[in-house]
Amino acid sequence: MIKFLLPVFLCMTVMSKAQTNSSFDVHFDTDKFTLTMDATTSLDSFVKANPKGIKMKLYGHCDVMAGYEYNDVLSLKRTHAVKNYLVKKGVSPEAITEEKGFGKRRPLNRNRGENEMYLNRRVEIVTGDDELMEKEPLVKTLTQELDDTKNTVGKNIVLKNMNFYGGTHVIVPQSLPVLLELLDYMKKNPALEIAVEGHICCQEGEGDGLDIGTHTRDLSVNRAREICTYLNQNGIASSRLRFKGFGHQQPLTPYPEKTEEERTGNRRVEIKILRK
Known part of the structure; x- marks a missing residue:
């Protein structure tokens, strides 16, 4: 569990268009809904800081690990854990006007x-009398991108946070969540066929990069192939998968890239929808 200077973020932030609403977050360990010592300490402080009878709503959330159905249940278990503790500490059950689990x-x-996933494993306690304004996620998930009716056959979607160790086709562990999400989506949508397309950065001309693992100049090809291999080894038929490497043929920013954002944009992996 990641430790912060404060046991939880007491982010008494004003919600969009609801000036009297404030939110307070309680965080959880990976795949857990039991309250940590840090969480109970913070909830004790929350109870003391708020007047009795104040109305509140509980919204549960998860990181991106595991599928949607699993996380929907887990996020509700987290709200139940917070509610039970608050009631135990003297909060009236009638003061909790709403419980929802949004999963991931x-x-x-x-x-x-882990730091960012820890922040997403939370129960948000919203206090006040106004209705909570619906909020769009700050970043669309891969599932939301694939579900978008505008993303039809022929459309490309960038796999956000898909990274490899420098100069290799070895996927870094931090990219596992997006791979798991793609795998989960393809299992639930058996008609979906995709092409995985690799790109590189930081190289003059249109050629491909050197893969130091194979000593061949096909880095973008190997990276795209590695993702297809992962999907195939985890139950996705090879007939639903294609891969291609473009080297530095389609940079979003011309060489030389000047910032890390520009390098990341060029050093990307996309999936093209072939059949949906």
């Missing part, structure tokens, strides 16, 4: 690494 549908960030 409303991330605060892109789930890049």
Whole structure:
């Protein structure tokens, strides 16, 4: 569990268009709904800081690990744990006017690494009398991108946070969440066929990069192939998968890239929808 200077983020932030609403977040360990010592300490402080009878709503959230159905249940278990503790500490059950579990549908960030995933494993306690304004996620998930009716056959979608160790086709562990999400979506949508397309950055001309693992100049090809291999080894038929490497033929920013954002944009992996 990641430790912060404060046991939880007491983010008494004003909600969009609801000036009297404030939110307070309680965080959880990976795949858990039991309250940690940090969480109970913070909930004790929350109870003391708020007047008795104040109305509140509980919204549960998860990181991107595991599928949607599993996370929907887990996020509700987290709200139940918080509610039970608050009631135990003297909060009236009638003061809790709403409980919802959003699973992994409303991330605060892109789930890049344990720190960001920790922030998403939370129950948001919203206090006040106004209705909570519906909020769009800050970043669309891959599932939302694939579900988007505008993304039809022929459309390309960037696999956000898909990264490899420098100069290799070896996927870094932090990219597992997006792979699991893609795998889960393809299992639930058996008609979907995709092409995985690799790109590189930081190279003059249109050629491909050197893969230091194979000593061949086909880095973007090997990276795209590696993703297809992962999907195939986990139950996705090879007939539903294609791969291609474009080297530095389709940079979003011309060489030389000047910022890390430009390098990341060029050093990307996309999936093209072939059949949906």
